[in-house]
Amino acid sequence: MADKPIGGAGLRGQSAGSTALCTVGKSGAGLTYRGYDIQELADKARFEEVAHLLLKGKLPNQAELDAYVTKLKGLRGLPQALKTVLEQIPADAHPMDVMRTGASMLGNLETEESFDQQQDVSDRLLAALPSIICYWYRFSHDGVRIDTETDDDSVGGHFLHLLRGAPASELHARVMNVSLILYAEHEFNASTFTARVCASTLSDMHSCVTGAIGSLRGPLHGGANEAAMAMIENWQSADEAEREILGMLERKDKIMGFGHAIYRESDPRNAIIKKWSKQLAEDVGDSVLYPVSERVEAVMWREKKLFCNADFFHASAYHFMGIPTKLFTPIFVCSRVTGWCAHVFEQRENNRIIRPSADYTGPEHSEWVPIEERP
Numbered sequence: 001m002a003d004k005p006i007g008g009a010g011l012r013g014q015s016a017g018s019t020a021l022c023t024v025g026k027s028g029a030g031l032t033y034r035g036y037d038i039q040e041l042a043d044k045a046r047f048e049e050v051a052h053l054l055l056k057g058k059l060p061n062q063a064e065l066d067a068y069v070t071k072l073k074g075l076r077g078l079p080q081a082l083k084t085v086l087e088q089i090p091a092d093a094h095p096m097d098v099m100r101t102g103a104s105m106l107g108n109l110e111t112e113e114s115f116d117q118q119q120d121v122s123d124r125l126l127a128a129l130p131s132i133i134c135y136w137y138r139f140s141h142d143g144v145r146i147d148t149e150t151d152d153d154s155v156g157g158h159f160l161h162l163l164r165g166a167p168a169s170e171l172h173a174r175v176m177n178v179s180l181i182l183y184a185e186h187e188f189n190a191s192t193f194t195a196r197v198c199a200s201t202l203s204d205m206h207s208c209v210t211g212a213i214g215s216l217r218g219p220l221h222g223g224a225n226e227a228a229m230a231m232i233e234n235w236q237s238a239d240e241a242e243r244e245i246l247g248m249l250e251r252k253d254k255i256m257g258f259g260h261a262i263y264r265e266s267d268p269r270n271a272i273i274k275k276w277s278k279q280l281a282e283d284v285g286d287s288v289l290y291p292v293s294e295r296v297e298a299v300m301w302r303e304k305k306l307f308c309n310a311d312f313f314h315a316s317a318y319h320f321m322g323i324p325t326k327l328f329t330p331i332f333v334c335s336r337v338t339g340w341c342a343h344v345f346e347q348r349e350n351n352r353i354i355r356p357s358a359d360y361t362g363p364e365h366s367e368w369v370p371i372e373e374r375p
């Protein structure tokens with residue numbers, strides 16, 4: 001992996017604009033948000049501070065943080081028309097489709113009329129997205145209409161509270177906090193680039209976020225955490241996992257949760273979430289899933305020099321917290337909405353419509369044939 005030439009396909013290695021939000025993989029590894037190292041943010045910050053950093057441009061002081069948390073808490077309620085729409089979506093729908101519809105419907109009800117509203121619209125999305133997914137999930141799966149206005153101080157605690165109907169433990173709220181920080185921002189990844197392309201046409205915030213959700217849904221991007229879980233839960237021991245992974249590599253299958261478009265040696269988010277996954281494994285007394293995950297990591301490195309990306313140990317961490325697999329990627333949305341919106345602000349501030357060229361590979365000239373003469 002380390003010597004691989006970075007070719008042009010998929011726009012790899014080409015700059016498609018500038019950003020002051022994030023560096024990814026500078027000198028082989030590393031991730032920073034506005035210059036702050038991800039390890040330090042994960043250790044010391046609250047997700048709401050990171051959201052403030054990305055969306056408002058700086059870390060808040062205590063008074064600003066308190067005001068921001070209070071504001072977000074006040075934006076958790078959902079309009080009746082949105083709840084009615086969510087109630088129409090069947091239980092077997094993909095939750096990322098629910099997120100996409102939820103963001104889009106909110107755009108119908110609370111349309112961004114002018115870019116002056118972009119801060120408030122972003123805060124509203126950040127506060128409402130956990131409510132959207134949990135309202136739908138609890139209604140379609142448990143038949144209950146939940147009150148989405150909790151008093152939890154954190155976005156992560158709020159999400160778990162709505163999902164379970166009871167406040168989260170300190171450990172679970174802490175892990176959610178770290179997870180949301182790790183997923184918040186990642187430069188010109190596919191979903192963020194989608195949001196920026198949409199923003200470059202001077203479209204509204206809800207359209208940018210709705211499009212980004214669609215891009216994040218795919219298994220080569222955010223959907224990999226669910227796909228990784230679906231894979232590792234099949235295996236009862238580390239030895240079985242090793243045998244199966246070797247078979248998959250032999251068949252040239254993609255192993256979800258491994259590799260990265262930019263990082264060449266490691267994804268700095270992995271060590272952080274892996275540590276929390278280990279702690280959660282001890283907390284629940286797991287002796288299968290964590291050893292399976294560790295063995296997969298070792299075999300992938302030994303055989304292919306492929307490393308875990310942010311998604312791989314998120315799978316076991318979320319699982320140990322009892323979160324249903326199909327809600328894994330929606331949690332990613334609840335976090336990444338901060339990065340998406342911050343990128344939309346940047347795009348709007350210095351905009352030129354994003355419109356690259358293509359290398360034409362079709363015929364030079366095609367002779368018109370009347371329809372009745374066509375083969």
Ligand SMILES: CC(=O)SCCNC(=O)CCNC(=O)[C@H](O)C(C)(C)COP(=O)(O)OP(=O)(O)OC[C@H]1O[C@@H](n2cnc3c(N)ncnc32)[C@H](O)[C@@H]1OP(=O)(O)O
Binds near residue numbers: 224254261306
């Ligand atoms: C939060 C996130 O979105 S992180 C990414 C989440 N996605 C996944 O985990 C899906 C699995 N991983 C992948 O599909 C890829 O690694 C991607 C999409 C992340 C990056 O794609 P690319 O930039 O094209 O990967 P890259 O060019 O480094 O691939 C190098 C080689 O390793 C192989 N490879 C890369 N990842 C994997 C993998 N997970 N399993 C098996 N082989 C892999 C590629 O097939 C390629 O082989 P080739 O040269 O013979 O074609």
Ligand SMILES: O=C([O-])CC(=O)C(=O)O
Binds near residue numbers: 024185186189261262
């Ligand atoms: O940067 C990427 O291509 C994918 C990724 O890790 C992310 O969006 O967090």
